[in-house]
Amino acid sequence: MNELLEKLSRARGVAGHESEVRAILREELAAHVEELTVDSIGNLIVRKGRSDAAGTQRVMLAAHMDEVGGMVMRTNADGTVKFRSVGGLDPRILPGKRVTIGAQSVPGVIMRAPHAARSGKRVVPISDLLIDTGGAGGIAPGDMITFESEYEEYGRLLKGKSFDDRVGCFILAELMKGDFPCELVGAFTVQEEIGLRGAGVAAYAVEPDVAVALEGTVADDLPKQDDLSPTTELGKGPSISVMDRSAHADRRLVRILTETATAHNIPWQIKQPGVGGTDVGTIHLAREGVPAVAVAVPCRYIHTPAALMDPADVKSAIELMSKALSGPLARPLGPERSEA
């Protein structure tokens, strides 16, 4: 669909190893922003539209650069590699998957004891899985482990690695190329998957008036026996979070986004409350507090080697954010009042 999105999806970077993603974004945005800095934890902060005029609204958009993956614990005498997850991985999807290890990109496959295959009654925990590299050298404890999956089209959808949250990085990068009547700060954050750690630091430094986290989020729109929530659905537009495990969204921002989308005929959906967490969790608690909300592209199978998303939802997310940044999001929020 897009060269930048493809590049971001292919880039490798678990929490603490985001430099490849950061380099892509730096290069992409250097010509489009007024200032570009990297802070002590590794967040890439880009700014534009800074003015001395009093009353200018400072809007922070955040997208995390890190992906879920693993880390090498040690190499066994037989050449196999013990590893642990970095971020939340479902151990059930790991056996048999291709991975790439460390800066030298050593290939490997995840294997599990054959007896575990036979019993099938128990989930084999990550601590009991191994990576087989054929005994390749060049692997050290602490090396990052990433999944291997091509970026490609699947029917009407896009398939690739790390859409959580490279799609957010892509949307943020595209927005930073635009011009909006506010001071716009883009925070490409680190270490979201291990506890929203980069975003809190970024928000403290940026001191925004409002913030929006841009995400790739859970879609659970598989067929089900019972009439249950799909969390989000592909093709129904960007999702807006009201509440998740990390934060309550600012209701004024939710209203701005839903009203903007409706006014411009952009599809939108409310994400199933209570599921997951985003950088908003630490951003909204920075300093004296920051009104914040998360806008996300629904993705099936996040936290696995390959996720699927609808390019139409990506387009709608960019459109929604552009319209909001051109209008109400660029103006100070009014007081929060109870509805009559």
Place this chain on the structure above:
Amino acid sequence: MRALIEELCSVFGPSGQEERIREAISSHLDGLVDEVRTDRLGNLIAVKRPTVSGEGGRRIMLAAHIDEIGVMVTHVDAQGFCRFTTLGGVLINSLIGSRVHFANGVQGAFGMEGSPLARERPTLQKLFLDVGAESREGARVQVGDTAVFRSSFGAVGDRLFAANLDDRIGCAVLIETLRELESSPHEILAVFTVQEEVGARGATTAGYGLEPEVILAIDVTATGDFPQATPMEVALGKGVAIKVMDRRMISHPKVRGWLEDTAQAHDIPYQLEVLEYGSTDASAVQVSRAGVPAGTVSIPCRYVHTPSQVADYNDALGAVRLLVNALSGAYPS
């Protein structure tokens, strides 16, 4: 104050949607304080400047949270039944048989999948809300809407019954304290906080913004005075409780000593509280910036985080007396 407690208990205010309860509390602050404002997360901040100058004056933050536990709709099915998630530490076992109210007046009853005769332990996956609808379109609620537990406010003698004494009784104590406090060497920062039940989020940012020198939370605490209760000294009607420790915080010894000394000096009955589960806004402010001496004035309350909570009015009165007397005098040097 009894009428005030009853009034505050009747106002809608789940975590994250505290507009109504904030407005209700705000209306009671007229004339009691020098300044009232709402911060970016929705905390209502009432400032009462020192009326006397003195060595022992401090910037003292008093925090009572205005949010209450509740539920949020996560899915409305084709038949109009709602799936939900909880706001705060709702005890799932207590839901069947209770009633919730939405902001727009819609009521909901809890139902559970399966035969009532073969009931297992309820889980969120098995429970749903019946909002009186017969279709998704007919349901007057949608995903993201919140509801609070409601049963009629009751009183038997001095025992008060309500779904949300946690922490509307603390809010009433704080308002009453501001009313009765005639002179004080302290700058009082009375903060009616939001989102306490989901992790003391409002207190976290208010504590940062206000930079207090002392933090006192005013909240309810559990009791050990009913059959098979978790062993705990605190009992209903035995006086205000002064917190020593809870799940997340050890009270600053000076703050606790100040409260104990005040209670003893004024013959206010009190109990020392060690709470094994739960915490308050004070724990969040305690670690704000470079740290703030923290303590909590607690009102004993049975069945906290269920839709039927019971407290003793006299304990609330004791809390007001303790606070007024403590704040009238100097902070110990």
Place this chain on the structure above:
Amino acid sequence: MNSENKAPETDTFSLLKELSEIPGVSGQEDRIRARVCDHLAPLVDELHTDTLGNLTGLRRGHNSSGKRVMLAAHMDEIGLIVTRLEKGFLRFAPVGGVDLGALPAQEVTVHGRSDLPGLIASRPPHVLSMEEREKPFAQADLFIDVGLAADRLAEHVSVGDFISIRRSADSLGNGHATGKAFDNRVSVVVLLQALRILQGRSHGWDVAAVVTVQEEIGLRGAKTATFHVAPDVGIALDVTYAEQPGASPDEALPMGSGPAIGLGPNMHPVLREFLVNAAERDEIPYTNEVLPGNSGTDAWAMQVSQSGIPTALISVPIRNMHTPAETVVLKDIDRSARLLAETICELPDDLSALALDSES
């Protein structure tokens, strides 16, 4: 020379990569057969595809005895089959002994009206209860997602379409390789490489090189092929379990330890000696694979064809059998090919040399 006219790859890894990446689920081996045919044709004198789809290449021997050895390597692979279309997703069943534990999140190719890339879908852990997360996925929990809306899906896919695992073959460290369908494309490569060696050698016997079908669902191709070829001896080529953490050492052979020569009632003891002697003489490292009963290979079907066929088995040890991440040591493939070629060259002119009880 442009790429279309490029000579077939003869290097072992390139050949394994090419053949393993071609789909060939049991029952739908046409594409893998066509590709194997390209490689087999220059190495044999005659080619024949039989009723079930077995591909036989006949390479004539250098004397006129007319004795015939049959080599059998199955080309089919385990896979999946569409059982139902459900709201834009596919339900499936296994074809052969698929390891269900390695399926979730695996990419596949659905062989509908055209090939569609897809992946094995399951519900995200984010929305499941702890109880649900602690249970391994059952087949009923899994779907295939090809990214098409329900109406478009029905135009492209129907019940009964085959599904193959989608996985490239890649090099690992120390001459290891990983990929799907190494069971049994590894042996197809052994067979081709052995025939290539034989091109420069003199061998008395005719060689009927049979690439069989439907092994994974019950040795079905080998059964009819052996009847048709009616060989004097048969040598089956397959893979076996290599040692890996958690595997019982009694049932697995070390990776990289050379071809495993089958030992047990499925094997003809005298024919087996020819293999052992060839290995000893040519200093080819080998191991013995003890098979107390059914070898689970084409050898099991060959042995009892018609009036009985003296049968042997050469297996290459692989790890992670029946998962998309099978791994092999490439030099074991080359060693197996050498062992096979040397054995064929040493087959006796007189069949009485294979008699179980020689009347002396």
